Amino acid sequence: MVIEEKIVETILKENNFIITTHISPDGDGLGSALALRRGLKSIGKNAFIVIHSKVPQNLRFLLHDPKEIEEVESFSLINDPKKFFTIVVDMGCFERLGDVHNFAGRTKGILIIDHHIVQISENVLYLIDTSASATGEVVYDFLMNIGIKLTKEIAEPLYVAIETDTGSFRFKGTTPRTHRLAATFLEMGVNPGYVHTQLYENESPMRLKVMGEVFSTISLSEKGKVASMELRQQALQKLGAKIEDGDDLVQYLMIIEGVKAGFYFKEISSEKTKISSRSKGDFDLDAFLSKWGGGGHPNAAGLLLNCDIESAKKMVLSEAIQVIDNQ
Numbered sequence: 001m002v003i004e005e006k007i008v009e010t011i012l013k014e015n016n017f018i019i020t021t022h023i024s025p026d027g028d029g030l031g032s033a034l035a036l037r038r039g040l041k042s043i044g045k046n047a048f049i050v051i052h053s054k055v056p057q058n059l060r061f062l063l064h065d066p067k068e069i070e071e072v073e074s075f076s077l078i079n080d081p082k083k084f085f086t087i088v089v090d091m092g093c094f095e096r097l098g099d100v101h102n103f104a105g106r107t108k109g110i111l112i113i114d115h116h117i118v119q120i121s122e123n124v125l126y127l128i129d130t131s132a133s134a135t136g137e138v139v140y141d142f143l144m145n146i147g148i149k150l151t152k153e154i155a156e157p158l159y160v161a162i163e164t165d166t167g168s169f170r171f172k173g174t175t176p177r178t179h180r181l182a183a184t185f186l187e188m189g190v191n192p193g194y195v196h197t198q199l200y201e202n203e204s205p206m207r208l209k210v211m212g213e214v215f216s217t218i219s220l221s222e223k224g225k226v227a228s229m230e231l232r233q234q235a236l237q238k239l240g241a242k243i244e245d246g247d248d249l250v251q252y253l254m255i256i257e258g259v260k261a262g263f264y265f266k267e268i269s270s271e272k273t274k275i276s277s278r279s280k281g282d283f284d285l286d287a288f289l290s291k292w293g294g295g296g297h298p299n300a301a302g303l304l305l306n307c308d309i310e311s312a313k314k315m316v317l318s319e320a321i322q323v324i325d326n327q
Helices: 005-013 027-042 057-062 072-078 100-104 135-145 152-165 176-187 192-200 205-215 233-239 250-255 285-290 309-324
Strands: 016-020 046-051 069-071 085-089 110-114 124-128 226-231 261-269 272-279 300-305
Touching (some): 016 100, 027 046, 046 072, 046 100, 272 309, 285 309
């Protein structure tokens, strides 16, 4: 991809960076951030990854040091934002940055690196490639463009970024270039078997208990094309679990025979509900959820609603069933 000279010049002249990604970070967001930090540090830059949320258990294997990623609450107490330039990866929209949004807005400048269609703001630089399968692809292009040498330490988080955001290379956005990049990362020493085990076969006993609670709530529409499930605070309290123990479960709805779209509702609080969704075929979840301010990809998207879980289910499922069951 063509990268504006202004972007390259801006990054090369700055020395202190914070790198961030969205709330409840996934493999693409954290993988892109880690690769970017390591790349910038390799050319003598100071770079810190600062996020709103904790690192998910299945992604902690990517960290060389627990302090490689910091939470904004503690970072902002001892650092002056005016000393930093911000790079945001895999954002979608500014509201998804959580408390980092306020800190980033007071830094010297902001560069957005993404493969989503994002809201455009004044005085912000953008490096967007909507044809890329993951933000990790765009970060790779950027790092190579500014002269970073690819190493295993940079290749591994980029491989995770692409592997996770393509649904293990099965989503529509997967292209021949996606596989060529994966091959490049394997040539640098990335072990796909090890990565797969860490991502998908390294669950805690508590997470399995939470999965049992969530799966017990699975419900199907009358024609069986729409599936849904939920995680409520009451279930978490019963188990002594955390909300993140129930992350990344929506894909299990898509293995149910006949299901075209699946929706997973998580009760963040009595007034906030997070929705993750997946689909097969031509039902565009990005467009469907955009009417409520959500989005992502055609077959994988998310939404955060400021309402209770019952209202969220009624609002989203009723319309999804009406559209999909009648196809």
